[in-house]
Amino acid sequence: MQASEVARAVAAAMSTASSLGLAADDAIVLHDSNRLTPRLLPCEVLARVAPVAHQVAQFEVELAQRLVEAGCPVAALDPRVEPRVHERDGFAVTLWTYHEPVAPREVAPADYADALERLHAGMRGLDVPTPRFTDRVEQARRLVANRDHTPALADADRELLGDTLRNLGRLIGGRGGAEQPLHGEPHPGNVLTTKNGLLFVDLETCCRGPVEFDLAHAPEEVSEHYPGVDRDLLRACRILVLAMITTWRWDRGDQFPNGRRLGREWLSRIRAELDRHGLDTHG
Secondary structure (H helix, E strand, C coil): CCHHHHHHHHHHHHHHHHHCCCCEEEEEEEEECCCEEEEEEECCEEEEEEEHHHCCHHHHHHHHHHHHHCCCCECCECCCCCCCCEEECCEEEEEEECCCCCCCCCCCHHHHHHHHHHHHHHHHCCCCCCCEHHHHHHHHHHHHHCCCCCCCCCHHHHHHHHHHHHHHHHHHHCCCCCCEEECCCCCHHHEEEECCEEEECCHHHCEEECHHHHHCCCCHHHHCCCCCCCHHHHHHHHHHHHHHHHHHHCCCCCCCCCHHHHHHHHHHHHHHHHHHCCCCCCC
């Protein structure tokens, strides 16, 4: 979120909570990306705040409710208030249960895989309209093609990312295998370690695709404990996901800490992985 909007976003979250009878005298910003995540005190609520024009909060609220009802390992909305999107001062605000982190913070790969498998099982039982993962790949490809939005990207790197996104997206999307609703970005940053076990957060990225696309976001050791993984498909998905997150780092509006440095490192990794596995993404 733009620095100029952070104070307003926090104020919107605090005033929303206060208007609902929750004591919100202070806030600690826990995460700041495309939306702000402050912890509100002393009511102990986790707020998610995004500009109204750039959010899919209603979809996330409805999906979270259904997944919680299905017993899936996802974070729930705060039970003290009505589960809905609140609009205030141009922001969409949702209020979630705050979970105090527990030690150890490191997640065992087997536990990670088990939680993700249970999430996938629950999502298979839901009939929800979701975009296909290829839609997200196409968003990244359009960003690469737009020099105004990625002005610092060198021509050779732009070609590499564009070719990788286009051709691996087609390869994976056209394979004809089983697909299902997915979290979309179940990386470690979206996994909470709580006294109730592992819980996934940030469901706004939900999409439909092969489970290997989700596994590509998790540490490599996790896939070793997930049953029935197609290793060749997972390898292709890992490179595709790496190309996608590399693209976000070159967006001129990206605010990820050390994002440009990571972008350069990941470009080198993409080249190395393509060479290592003999993949040609040209053409």
